Amino acid sequence: MDAGREEGLPTPEVWSSFVRRLEERYGLCEVPRSSLLGSCRPDFLSHALQKRVAFLLPSAVLGELATTHPIVSIASDGESPAVAVPGAVIAAYVGRSLQGPSGGVHGGAIASILDASIGMATNPRSDPDGYVTAQLVVNYRRIVPLGSYVVAIAYVHDREPARRKCYGMSRLVDAGALARTPSIGFSRKPLEAARRDATRERLYADATALFVRQRARRSVGDAEASSQVLAHATQKIRTVRVWNWPAAL
Numbered sequence: 001m002d003a004g005r006e007e008g009l010p011t012p013e014v015w016s017s018f019v020r021r022l023e024e025r026y027g028l029c030e031v032p033r034s035s036l037l038g039s040c041r042p043d044f045l046s047h048a049l050q051k052r053v054a055f056l057l058p059s060a061v062l063g064e065l066a067t068t069h070p071i072v073s074i075a076s077d078g079e080s081p082a083v084a085v086p087g088a089v090i091a092a093y094v095g096r097s098l099q100g101p102s103g104g105v106h107g108g109a110i111a112s113i114l115d116a117s118i119g120m121a122t123n124p125r126s127d128p129d130g131y132v133t134a135q136l137v138v139n140y141r142r143i144v145p146l147g148s149y150v151v152a153i154a155y156v157h158d159r160e161p162a163r164r165k166c167y168g169m170s171r172l173v174d175a176g177a178l179a180r181t182p183s184i185g186f187s188r189k190p191l192e193a194a195r196r197d198a199t200r201e202r203l204y205a206d207a208t209a210l211f212v213r214q215r216a217r218r219s220v221g222d223a224e225a226s227s228q229v230l231a232h233a234t235q236k237i238r239t240v241r242v243w244n245w246p247a248a249l
């Protein structure tokens with residue numbers, strides 16, 4: 001028996017049909033991991049979740065390319081290195097390999113999904129000098145049963161570009177319960193209000209995070225890695241204005 005079947009993972013077909021339903025229902029578009037992370041970066045979540053994970057952005061922000069090439073066309077420049085998106089979504093199947101001591105899904109796995117979703121809302125594309133997590137506070141509301149389909153809905157609620165700071169929130173909900181709601185709601189409502197929706201959405205956990213933009217990197221190794229990422233991304237992405245790579249190397 002292969003590892004996937006032993007784990008009870010959804011087949012790739014079942015998984016893609018789940019993702020397509022999310023896209024259609026909520027006006028989202030799956031973003032290829034290569035354009036988020038670059039080919040030379042390890043994709044931790046994909047490994048941990050055995051590829052049953054999808055990174056989604058609202059189709060509206062993807063512009064015309066979304067219809068023919070579902071690839072991020074969001075650009076940044078030296079003046080405004082972070083581009084605001086209304087929000088970001090990570091959908092995942094959390095299987096038995098993620099079991100924690102509670103018998104449900106391990107809290108570290110839940111934190112990773114929440115963190116990555118806020119990271120994606122903060123950095124809608126890979127950026128070597130982008131925002132990294134400085135602080136993550138997770139509230140665990142319910143045990144997540146093994147074998148669940150979950151959705152993390154993240155958005156940025158405050159930015160202080162001059163201080164390189166960006167504050168975001170995310171809530172991890174059950175995908176089945178979410179399907180009963182007509183819209184995904186990247187509303188900037190305070191977390192307390194989001195919590196009031198907890199019953200309707202079947203809220204498993206929520207998080208607040210502070211992301212801080214890194215200072216420009218200067219090492220030659222990083223520059224080489226960055227140019228590989230860029231080369232790969234520009235092959236994949238039709239329309240892209242690139243971040244100004246550190247000039248002083």
Ligand SMILES: CCCCCCCCCCCC(=O)SCCNC(=O)CCNC(=O)[C@H](O)C(C)(C)COP(=O)(O)OP(=O)(O)OC[C@H]1O[C@@H](n2cnc3c(N)ncnc32)[C@H](O)[C@@H]1OP(=O)(O)O
Pocket residue numbers: 036037044045055115116117118119120123131132133134135163164165210212213214215
């Ligand atoms: C997977 C697919 C996904 C796809 C999408 C991709 C998204 C990726 C998301 C994953 C994100 C990660 O997991 S990242 C990996 C985990 N994180 C890290 O490894 C970060 C390690 N830490 C660092 O690199 C550094 O500490 C930084 C960059 C966070 C900050 O260092 P720094 O640059 O020297 O900052 P500094 O000048 O001191 O501070 C700038 C301002 O931020 C505040 N500040 C700095 N750190 C903190 C802090 N921990 N808590 C509170 N406040 C802080 C300061 O008070 C100051 O505010 P003021 O005085 O100006 O008001």
